[in-house]
Amino acid sequence: MADVRVGDLPKPNPMxxxxxxxxxxxxxxxxxxxxxxxxxxxxxxxxxxxxxxAWMAGxxxxxxxxxxxxxxxxxxxxxxQFKIMERRxxxxxxxxxxxxxxxxxxxxxxxxxxxxxxxLHGKLLAVVLLSGVHGYYSAAVRAFAEDRNTKPQRHWRIxxxxxxxxxxxxxxxxxxxxx
Numbered sequence: 001m002a003d004v005r006v007g008d009l010p011k012p013n014p015m016x017x018x019x020x021x022x023x024x025x026x027x028x029x030x031x032x033x034x035x036x037x038x039x040x041x042x043x044x045x046x047x048x049x050x051x052x053x054a055w056m057a058g059x060x061x062x063x064x065x066x067x068x069x070x071x072x073x074x075x076x077x078x079x080x081q082f083k084i085m086e087r088r089x090x091x092x093x094x095x096x097x098x099x100x101x102x103x104x105x106x107x108x109x110x111x112x113x114x115x116x117x118x119x120l121h122g123k124l125l126a127v128v129l130l131s132g133v134h135g136y137y138s139a140a141v142r143a144f145a146e147d148r149n150t151k152p153q154r155h156w157r158i159x160x161x162x163x164x165x166x167x168x169x170x171x172x173x174x175x176x177x178x179x
Contacts, residue, residue, distance in 0.1 A: 015092050022096070025050075041112065044104055051100035058094035059130070059163035062086060062137050066144065066156035074147045086141045098134055102127075118179035123170050130166045133159075 029047055033040035069082040105127070113120055136159075143149050172178065 015088075019092075019096075022100075026100075041108075044108060048101060048104040048108065051097045051104065054093055054097035055101050055134075056163065056167055058089050058097065059134065059137070060160070062089055062094065062141075063156050063160040063163075065089070066137075066140060066149075066151075067153050067160065069144055070149060070151065070153040070156055079147075083145050086144060090138060090141050094134065094137075098131065102131075117177070119173045119177040122179070123173040126166050126169045126173065130163060130170070133162050133166070 026047065029040065029043045032043055065082055065086050069079065069086070072079040072082060109115055109120055109124070140149065140151070
């Protein structure tokens with residue numbers, strides 16, 4: 001029998017664990033919806049808020065990575081590390097969180113609010129703009145990955161504030177419902 005050392009054991013993949021956990025939560029939520037649709041609404045709302053938190057965390061962190069990446073020498077070890085961090089953040093956190101936010105949010109807008117209310121339309125417009133910023137960041141991840149970034153550090157510092165402003169607008173529309 002061969003000796004097995006702790007360092008030889010496979011390491012758990014935290015991303016896989018997060019995806020499995022989210023899939024289990026989503027499966028249970030869908031099962032609850034099928035079994036008792038009225039009781040499912042708070043669970044869908046919770047799923048929506050969890051996805052929004054994950055999405056916004058990425059939307060606030062990714063441009064901060066760009067700030068530091070913009071001054072890293074092309075081809076350097078630190079530049080290559082930033083590329084990995086940016087790609088993983090986008091692929092494994094931001095993109096899935098945005099999709100879940102949209103799917104669950106549109107389901108609630110349609111089935112609960114019947115797509116009515118000025119506040120809802122204002123929120124949807126702000127979310128469309130936030131999705132556009134997400135697309136802009138996605139293009140920037142590709143540009144950095146190909147060493148084609150032309151934007152200075154200051155640009156990324158300013159772009160870091162855009163999701164915050166949109167988030168404030170969205171929260172005010174949802175909580176205050178000004179119209």
